[in-house]
Amino acid sequence: MSDHRMTQPDESVLTDELVRDAAALDAADPLAPLRELFVLDGGVYLDGNSLGALPAHVPARVADVVARQWGELRIHSWRESGWWDAPERIGDRIAPLVGAGPGQIVVGDSTSVNVFKAVVAGVRLSADESRTDIVVDAATFPTDGYVAESAARLTGRRIVHADPRELSAALGPATAVVLLNHVDYRSGRLHDLPALTAAVHEAGAIAVWDLCHSAGALPVDLDAHGVDLAVGCTYKYLNGGPGSPAYLYVAERHQEAFESPLPGWNSHADPFAMDHRYTPAGGAARGRVGTPDILSLLALDAALDVWEGVDMDSVRAKSLALTDFFLRCAETYAEGGLNGVDSRVSSLTPVAHEARGSQIALRCAEAPAVMDRLAGRGVVGDLRGPDVLRFGFTPLYTGFEDVRRAAAALGEVLAEVPRA
Amino acid sequence: MSDHRMTQPDESVLTDELVRDAAALDAADPLAPLRELFVLDGGVYLDGNSLGALPAHVPARVADVVARQWGELRIHSWRESGWWDAPERIGDRIAPLVGAGPGQIVVGDSTSVNVFKAVVAGVRLSADESRTDIVVDAATFPTDGYVAESAARLTGRRIVHADPRELSAALGPATAVVLLNHVDYRSGRLHDLPALTAAVHEAGAIAVWDLCHSAGALPVDLDAHGVDLAVGCTYKYLNGGPGSPAYLYVAERHQEAFESPLPGWNSHADPFAMDHRYTPAGGAARGRVGTPDILSLLALDAALDVWEGVDMDSVRAKSLALTDFFLRCAETYAEGGLNGVDSRVSSLTPVAHEARGSQIALRCAEAPAVMDRLAGRGVVGDLRGPDVLRFGFTPLYTGFEDVRRAAAALGEVLAEVPRA
Structure with missing residues (x-):
């Protein structure tokens, strides 16, 4: 834990809560075993809506x-x-x-x-x-x-x-x-x-x-x-x-x-x-x-x-849980939270479940620099110019701790990249 | 050599000549080394004009x-x-x-x-x-x-x-x-x-x-x-x-x-x-x-x-030599020769070099049965219904002895398949 966080007890408490919740959500996820079917690395791949990861048997x-x-x-x-x-x-x-x-x-x-x-x-x-x-x-x-x-x-x-x-x-x-x-x-x-x-x-x-x-x-x-x-x-x-x-x-x-x-x-x-x-x-x-x-x-x-044997309703349930959790994590980690007057990022993706796909698009004035630095941390999303950070959530191989780590990395990167 | 051929000295002499000529043509072929770049088997593949053979490094x-x-x-x-x-x-x-x-x-x-x-x-x-x-x-x-x-x-x-x-x-x-x-x-x-x-x-x-x-x-x-x-x-x-x-x-x-x-x-x-x-x-x-x-x-x-380094004029020269040699071999091996009144097969492909591609199409009343039996002997061509045997000659990996063997197999198959 950094000194920076030591001085902000509220955030630290929230982070601990997110870590615990991510673990609980992963443990309860019926699709979690499918992750083993894919070739993944130590990073977080949130660009499966551009190019899906390689299934290991292919x-x-x-x-x-x-x-x-x-x-x-x-x-x-x-x-x-x-x-x-x-x-x-x-x-x-x-x-x-x-x-x-x-x-x-x-x-x-x-x-x-x-x-x-x-x-x-x-x-x-x-x-x-x-x-x-x-x-x-x-x-x-x-x-x-x-x-x-x-x-x-x-x-x-x-x-x-x-x-x-x-x-x-x-x-x-x-x-x-x-x-x-x-x-x-x-x-x-x-x-x-x-x-x-x-x-x-x-x-x-x-x-x-x-x-x-x-x-x-x-x-x-x-x-x-x-x-x-x-x-x-x-x-x-x-x-x-x-x-x-x-x-x-x-x-x-x-x-x-x-x-x-x-x-x-x-x-x-x-x-x-x-x-x-x-x-x-x-x-x-x-x-x-x-x-x-x-x-x-x-x-x-x-x-x-x-x-084989995967039910699309379970996929949808997990997809919504992943995007919900990402919004919650981003709210905590991103400077100024989400969608506020002082926020660095605001979501273009509807909050209502019935109007949300399996991605979150965040508007951010510094999107190109942010996406670049995220990649340097192993978090891969997609830039949609000029100012959109796009994160795709693939229910078959994305876990809740992945989501939390990606949002935490976003928070760190925003702290590094000066406001435009 | 079979008894059948022993009683036909003329054919045997011609066959010996074709064997010798095939060896000489292969020895003089500047493209012959390219054959090693491909995955081939003991048969003769004359269907590269449908699906080319696999280059070994692919x-x-x-x-x-x-x-x-x-x-x-x-x-x-x-x-x-x-x-x-x-x-x-x-x-x-x-x-x-x-x-x-x-x-x-x-x-x-x-x-x-x-x-x-x-x-x-x-x-x-x-x-x-x-x-x-x-x-x-x-x-x-x-x-x-x-x-x-x-x-x-x-x-x-x-x-x-x-x-x-x-x-x-x-x-x-x-x-x-x-x-x-x-x-x-x-x-x-x-x-x-x-x-x-x-x-x-x-x-x-x-x-x-x-x-x-x-x-x-x-x-x-x-x-x-x-x-x-x-x-x-x-x-x-x-x-x-x-x-x-x-x-x-x-x-x-x-x-x-x-x-x-x-x-x-x-x-x-x-x-x-x-x-x-x-x-x-x-x-x-x-x-x-x-x-x-x-x-x-x-x-x-x-x-x-x-x-890399292959000259298309050499390819063309070999292609014409291969099809010429196939016509000569077919004339010798096929019952009744080629294009005659009693012939089992006649060529649809122009004799003139300037009007010939890299294949020979033989009309044969029993084409389906013949192509089937050729495949059984490892000679792969293509049937173009109802009565055309199509043989493609790929200069990069087809040799002259391949051509001779294919024509010899055609002769054997025609001897087995009764006239329609």
Whole structure:
């Protein structure tokens, strides 16, 4: 304990309490044993919402794919090692994590490419030429907006930006498709998927959800809420590895009418017939495009093993407990507390559980310097310029003492970095 | 030597000659030492034009990417391990193999997705609304045709099919874009890229070449021949691994006007500014889309090491020698010889060197049974239904004695499989 703290008994008492509470929360955490499945170091990794940590068994699985499946079996692996069906098979493994029945999710391509498929196909599903508008979350992760704009240009529609909290104002008989982020990548705000999907449907439009920042961190329940189309990445909370393939969900009721703007040969009903006429495959395979990227797909396949037997409600409960505890720790450790007049940091993430994802975004005038010094202490978060410190909480491998240590490091760093 | 052959002295003499010649050709082959760089077995692998063999050093490199770069450095690898720039950096490594100067090739996405970018962007480059036609190689690998059709639908153009050998008839003031395969995937016919590109330009149109079956097997010389746009895969003659990322070439003179239909955030001039307005990056990066698929990209990066110091003219010379020798061996070993009235097999691949890629396609009524039995003997080719045996010759790791053994096995198998 430092001299500095010796002179501030109140803080010291609070710190002792946080240490005790962290230990108690970790001891009572039913997901705590899962931490052993990951490769972690002595630091605190709070950037699993950018790149998930490596599950410890993945290297051996990838080595087998490279050395045996590619090196020895070569082309025979398309059948013998299950390469050909991997996009649908792995889609079916992601399905329960996002509340989808089998046969509706296909894995492959990047999130951006899947947004393109979903928005163009969504416009086509909406069918009615008088539906001119593609409504896009005004705070969307940029790629969704760029790609939606391209889809609008190519389908002769126009883009309308809307705050998801005031979505109804943007909806009407001209709405074709609505593209929304389930959790805002910057603020960590969780949008109300059931209510917003219902509002989109009431307007007679197609709801496309981007699940990048929610899948694997909280229940999504795509089927239960009647979502039409959805996309998501697999390298954040699903730990699939850097740039691992994204996925596309097409609700079963839309599959027959789903018309991909990227009808590559892998989406053909009989791809090896090498038919010059295009006849789309049924089911999830209709969302495929070209030859699947096997090394990355099978690394993801292996990574998904950590979800076996994991219940998404427990994940959500722990996620909320982690972010609650982080806010409490930050309030104690950060100079001036949180959200006060004299505070160095204030939270952009909603306090209400129903509006919070699995991250905390703290506004801080000195964010770049602070994030840099945190990294020097082994606490890894993400900077979202110009002034946001973003901390992601991955329930499978983040513990409560990790959270406390990260907040304590934040307090120390703030004491070192002069006010801007 | 079998009794059967003892009674056929002529064949035996010819066989002895082929054995001797194969040994002499192998001894004189300047590329022969490269074979040691690959993982091969006792069989003969003639399917490198479907999936290239594993370069022996790749497993260790992939293991490092997974365990250290992902597992230990995690997000720091985007900068520290060169992940972020990998699409352009690896593009610059492919460039000399296809005769392109630096800064014009970007790696990522599948061939199909890159065909879409190229055809839509090509239509936009052609600019003139009166140019209504997208001309597509009538014998194209199917995905190019399907994707071009989608591009036509989205840009309000129409598809015109044409035999590349009679291309001029299809060209005119209405031609916007011409999409051609450099080597026909089925017959192995090599099209005349310089002359056809010139003809397309004379018509005022944009030439898009698909290099899947030529890159890594013969010189392409994109820059020298003024090609506008090109795409290719990396898992055939470039040995990048199953489903490894494809590439897109945009000639420097078109980069400023190149408008991607898939403007993902990775193609933004300042991707981490998270700007809601799209401002495209300059150079090859404009062809990027979403987060690059790092495991597959870096496996490809490693695989490209085998090309260091390899001259594409030597590759071409060996490729032609291999296919010549295979035709000679097949003529000797196959019942009834090659291309005769009584022959079991006839070649679809042009005899003329200037019209031959790096494969031989043999028409055979009993092709499925023959290919099956060849595999049983360790000779791996590819079946292209209903009646084509396709054999690819990879100059880096296929030797002349391999070729002779494959043809001998073909002769034995034909003797076992009754005529249909």
